[in-house]
Amino acid sequence: MSDKKKILVVDDEPEFRMMLRVRLEANGYEVSEAEDGAVGLEKARNTRPDLIILDVMLPKIDGYKVARLLKFDEKYRDIPIVLLTARSQQTDKETGMAVGGDAYLTKPYKSEDMLEIVARLLAGKV
């Protein structure tokens, strides 16, 4: 049984998922993917990842809704969620925090920043 932390990446751009996988695996994480909100929600519930990286613009169910559904559920509330977006408006950030996102990153981001946030959240610090 590997003790690597498991991260679920939910983004509708295949290239983006690929890049995140490469980056995260190079840093010792185990990665699973989902291409839309519905699959993302299902995998989150079935596989209980240690952390979820969630794009807010998703087909089927949008990222905000996925976050809200998970956070309002006792069973999954404690899984940290990092929200990704290509928008940078203040209202988006506030919405993100309001639905229970634990961190918020605007694309394009520096991978060091992303890794730092992931590490911090997995270590249990906010």
Added chain:
Amino acid sequence: MKKKRINILLVEDNADEIAIISQRLECAKNFPFNLVSVVSIKAAMNRLAGNDIDAIMLDLILPDSRGRNTFTQIYSRFPDIPIIVLTCMDDEDLALGLVQEGAQDYLIKGQSDINMLARVVSYAIERNTAKKTRKEALEHMRELSDLKSQFVAEASHEIRTPLAIIRELVALVHDKTAGPLNDKQHGYLASALRNCDKLTELINHILDLARIEAGKRELHLKKVDMVTLLTQFRNDFLPLGNSKKQTLRLDVSENLPMAHCDINSVQNILTNLVGNAHKFTPEGGTICVSCRQEGRFLRTSVEDNGAGIPIEQQGQVFEPFTQLNQPDSPALKGTGLGLKIAKSLVEMNGGNISVESKPGKGSCFSFTLPTHDKEIPRRILIVDDDEAVVRMIESMLKNSDFNLEVKSTLKGLNALIVAGEFKPDLVILDIYLEDVNGKQVLLPLKQQFKNNSCKVLMISGDRPMLKELKEWGADEFVHKPFSIDDLLSKVQILLGLESKTYVMPFND
């Protein structure tokens, strides 16, 4: 060339009047018109519904309506048709009032000759058309502005996603996750990464600027503790500062009053100014951020000891896309928009931004923010050699319900020293002082408090001095003898105060 006929609706119940007007219009040369006449408001409303009337001549006294009401009934239903009010000689005031409310013109019955009637109608129609065109132009501009911000937001969103992919792919290769690299390859990729980051910054700035210009930037103005904000900012700066072994020193006065501003704006402004200081300050240097109270404002300054700004460029630093010539390193180039954004934000928050710089020594960028109103009393310094007058003014100020702190001095020479310590928002200054001429106090006082942060209310004996006093910088005047109302109304205006109970009309 055949002119289009003008349809005039005459709303008048007096047959003689109708005949006169009809006759006059017939005689007017080059004035093709159709006159339609009705005798009541009700009939007028029905006729106007046909949508073919170009102008209305309206008698205010009708069988089914009188006075102002006649006008408002028609104008509210048909605001786009020019109305010319027909009035009797003793009703001229009413007619003038209606012009201010929207009527295009008025005519006094029995006093209009042929030419006048035709001219008045033509001009009324012209002016009305101009009014409509302007309204449409404004709406069009608003629509365009909305479209522009929408476009900018969409475009930048579209740009960000592929940019994010490029950046990360380049980063992955640069970080050797896809295999080993030689030095040259590593160097090229490092440069590519830096440029990706510059593009990102540029997009962010363009978006910021577009939103500010569209007025869409939401400001949440509230009480802000600058000490906490600056301390937090200093902590956030540590990693950046460490990269060049720089320290950020905080110099904040004790008991600083709360600011009244939008936190996001201030953080944005600071990021901008400190970011610049970081770029232009050498390794191991110090950046000093200070915050002091300045009358009704808080002045925050960011000082660096970098290369400074050449004098001929100092006036343009806040313009968009102005870059300072940096021979050192291309990495120091910014987007050219940062300071323009900072300036817009400062001004939206009610302050001013400025720069002082000595080439070779460094620069100091500083901006002001208003203090939170209710927190601190406005300070007034009274300078008058007559003790009785000083007592009188003090008691007038006390009897108002303004939140004030008042000091006084009988000597002009003393005034400047007291003002230097007390830092008043307003000085009430008598022009004739025993020890010095009031002018000799006024000029240095205005010099001392730059950016007009201290207003001066002169107590003047004679009117001819007004022009001179204005030139020397006086903001307002009261003439002896003055009443409590005279004084308080001017104080209220100069200090921008709101008063719950004391509302005075301003008479000059």
